[in-house]
Amino acid sequence: MADLQIAGLMKQFGGFTAVNDVNITVHDGEFVFLLGPSGCGKTTTLRMIAGLEMPTSGRIEIAGRNVTFLRPRHRNIGMVFQDYGLYRHMTVFGNIAYPLEVRGLDKRAIADKVGAVAKTMQITDALQKKPDQLSAGQLQRVAIARMLVRDADVFLMDEPMSHLDAQLRGQMRAELRHIQKTVGVTTIFVTHDQLEAMTMADRIIVMKDGRMLQFATPREIFERPATEFVASFVGEPQMNILDCTLRRGDGAMLADCGPFAVTLDAGWVRANGLAKRDGQKLRLGIRPEHVSVGRDAGETHPVATELYSFEPTGAENLYVLRSGSVQVTTRTSTTETAHLGKTEGTRLAMRFDPNWIYLFDPDDGRTIAYAAASRPDAAEDAA
Amino acid sequence: MATIDTTITSPDAPPVQRNGWVYAVIIAVCVVNFLPYLWVVMTGFMDGAAAASRAPQWIFTPTLDAFRYLIFEKGIMSNFMNSLIVALCSTFFSVTIGMFCAYALARYDFIGRDDVSFWVLTNRMMPPVAVLIPIFVIFQTLKLLDTLPGLILLYTAMQLPFVVWMLTGYFRDIPRRYEESAMVDGDTWFQAFRKVTLPLMMPSITATAIFVMILSWNEFAFATFLTSTNAKTMPPAIMAYSIGADIEWNVLGAAVVLITAPLILFVLVMQRQLISGLSQGVVKK
Structure with a gap:
């Protein structure tokens, strides 16, 4: 659990500027959304926080520690990918246990933790199955469980609900918000769905063309949009x-x-x-x-x-x-x-x-x- | 302008597909393919007289004379072992090295990447025999003539382009997020590669390895020119029985059985992996 500070973050791919001067301060335990149309740089920003992409310039701090150019494994983050990033050659248990095994926890502790998280996410029955055998909703739960199982400083979620149907999405919204508040880990969530952002966020960052347009609470974004783009x-x-x-x-x-x-x-x-x-x-x-x-x-x-x-x-x-x-x-x-x-x-x-x-x-x-x-x-x- | 006959109505049941002739074609193809091989195998179990007779004999008393002759008098098993060692080692090296090369080509965007992969492909376009003499000279200089390491080195180099091309495509089919996910979970790049990407690639790698193995096992031209006694492999060894005025057909047949049997058994055993490996990426979740 920690706060996250981003200052002057910039990323260029060749001549193209994907992210331009992003400045964010996220407080401990906050649920912050990066909202914007596709290609606005929100995913690139998230990937830079994760360490999967190195910034061109700027600074990223997690819990006061400069992590700007650190490899992902040194950052202590948990992440859910858009299409889950589950390993199809492992069981659900193996998938959830993976981050713990990498960290060399002993078998008992792993089993306990995975069991607890599986219970929270209601996937206990699916633990011995392979990802191929699960429905989209269950895959989603496994991916989130895999993120939750770690004692990470920051959780990152990259459009995790885009593959769910509307009904499941509605359920997951409430559930995810509840879990985030229960666990209390600072979370950054990327989405292009304004409804998701409005319903779940503590604060929303609206991005367009690599720039931040506004960073405020959902109500403020809705009632006092900084630009016409945010408003519409x-x-x-x-x-x-x-x-x-x-x-x-x-x-x-x-x-x-x-x-x-x-x-x-x-x-x-x-x-x-x-x-x-x-x-x-x-x-x-x-x-x-x-x-x-x-x-x-x-x-x-x-x-x-x-x-x-x-x-x-x-x-x-x-x-x-x-x-x-x-x-x-x-x-x-x-x-x-x-x-x-x-x-x-x-x-x-x-x-x-x-x-x-x-x-x-x-x-x-x-x-x-x-x-x-x-x-x-x-x-x-x-x- | 054609008019549609509107008086026709639908039959009560769907029309039955009559595809019997397809089976006739398949059977004909099978016969044409397998009969010669069956005949060679049968010849291998005949005695010298039966094999040499002008009228083909379908019924005969099987004998292992030809095998005995090859194995105990000609010592063909040493050639067999050479083939085995060369095929296994060159497969191992070319797949291992090629795997990393393919990974780099599939994952990293560097200047000249497409040129590199095209250059790799051109290596396969050239007929190998064209460089036979230069390679002979090189081998002579490096004292690699008639040695197993020499052959292994050469075959590894020969098979690498094929491995790289096959595996590049398969690596591209594996989304990067698997590795990224593992790296976020705390793995180094190599751990992510070994524990996540490799297991997913295993069917494809196995299929590629099987192909490379077959190619190495059957390689003839270089083996003939670069080996004489110590490192002679099966193909040139068998060649010796099929030239000359007085061909012993049963010995040749037995030799053919010896060179083909391991491959056939091998492919039969590995069939499942071969098919799943080749179709990987086609069937996507």
Whole structure:
């Protein structure tokens, strides 16, 4: 158990920079996620922490010990690979016992430890089987057991759930989170699945093109995304991002989206100094759950639209609305919108909640104004 | 434009495949392949008169005369031992050395890697006989003529390209994560290679070794030129019985049995490994 510090980490493959200036401080026992699209450098970062890849520059410290260029075996880490990395010529027992045998523990101690871990992961029945005979879910458990059996300083997990079906993944999420908190070992988890990161993480590092975009708690990432990319990457369905132009309307600032204009909250405009951006082209973001749908255009739902497609998901209805060339996805509870038309082409109206509107810079993607209702986390800040 | 006859309806049961003729073809191929060999083996157990007679005799009294003659009077077992030693040693060395070479080619990305592996392949493209004279001279200079170490060295060198090419492909099929996983678990690179990669490679290595063994066992051209008495192997030794005006067919037959029997037995025993090794990587989990 230990904290992990990464400073100025960089990795180049030839002329290509895979990881660029990553700075992370992970506290003891924290569950931290590296989240990003494929090719964003998250796996390379993890492999550098593991010692499977040597950084071009930077420094990695585990428990205050510089391990930057050490071989994996000197780092005291446990790791789960994407396709498990189990040895198919050994039994499950052999696989789990392997890291202990390498360290020269005696047979009794090994059997005890493996037995205990197998019990935690509920794979006691599978111990004498070969990996070929197991299901994907069991393989997953064995791979995690193999990591847990070690008294490692840091656990590393490289998209361990990508081969599981949706249902198993849901179960594993809760279980893994529980185990991580019980064992209390600092864990770094790589994933491209924002749902996994949001549900399990203590803190999330969002990466893109080798750079860290944001390092914060899931709630902060969700409510106060640092860039447009983070905002649209996290959350399902995605945040609506519309091109808009700020202009002064009668008595209030408006974000003109083309077919319609959204009235902005006066206090929020003042707090973010938006008045001086009058006439600028910006990007407006609003999450689907903050767009409400009504039958008729009017005071409560000022924007007239047409239903483009209707997607019921059970508890919630997704209305994809179109107004001119602008498309907006909304998410509402099924009961709330039960009375509304559901055939494509139905005329409906919508309203943007002014407390949940974000503005992004169209050039560098940075957030210009966070939603008025979002609050920064009081907890420790990001790197 | 062709029209489809829509009046045809489906029969009640699926049409039966009649593939009997395939078996006829297979049997014909087998007969053509095995009959000559069967005949040679039978000749080996005939006495001199029966073997030399013009009318083929299918029924005869088997005798071990020819074997007795070869083993006790001609001492062919010393050639047999030479063959065995040379084949085993050259297989061992070429597979061991080739394994590391193949591993390096499969795992490490270095400048000129593709050139190296192509160069390795070109070594097999050249007909070995083309370098017979230079090698003879080299062997003469190094005093390796008619010695077992000389033959072992030569065969090892000859088989290496084949081993490297076979094994490179198989190593590529084994994901790197196995080794990485072992290294994270605390192994050094070599421990990971020995305890994780090698066991996974064993079927492929065995299959390759069997091939190399067969090639070394049967090698004729170099063995004929580079050995005379001390290190003479089976192929040139048997050659002696098949030239000249007065060929003793039963002796030749017995010699053929002696040279082929070990290989046939060996392959029969190793059949499972051979097939699983060759198909490894094809059947993937």
